[in-house]
Amino acid sequence: MHTQETEHAGEHGLGPATKSVADHASALVRLELELAIGIGLGLGAALFLLYAIGFGLAAAAAGIATATSLWVALLIVTGALILLVLLLGLFAYVSVKKGTPPVPEQALREAKLTTEALKSDGHA
Numbered sequence: 506m507h508t509q510e511t512e513h514a515g516e517h518g519l520g521p522a523t524k525s526v527a528d529h530a531s532a533l534v535r536l537e538l539e540l541a542i543g544i545g546l547g548l549g550a551a552l553f554l555l556y557a558i559g560f561g562l563a564a565a566a567a568g569i570a571t572a573t574s575l576w577v578a579l580l581i582v583t584g585a586l587i588l589l590v591l592l593l594g595l596f597a598y599v600s601v602k603k604g605t606p607p608v609p610e611q612a613l614r615e616a617k618l619t620t621e622a623l624k625s626d627g628h629a
Contacts (some may be wrong), residue, residue: 562586 562582569578 506572566575566578566582569581
């Protein structure tokens, strides 16, 4: 005969299962909330980094402008950025081209052997 003591001792029944599911769901929600907060803080940091890069480029242009006119300084900084973009784009292109998946020669060979085996219907 089941009593409350035997039911709780074996951790069987609807009550303990419901409590376990509720505990797991609560822990999952807490972890998801921590993850969302971390992502939000990371995005905030990335935004401020973007602003810092912009101000750094403006400072570089202002520094160059002390030796040349303002439009030349801005043109120099723009040219340097375009050069950087071209170099990074070239490296990305080479990396993607090199990283394209190879032809799965072993899988093709196995598929061909399997097809031949099925066509021969098990006769050698």
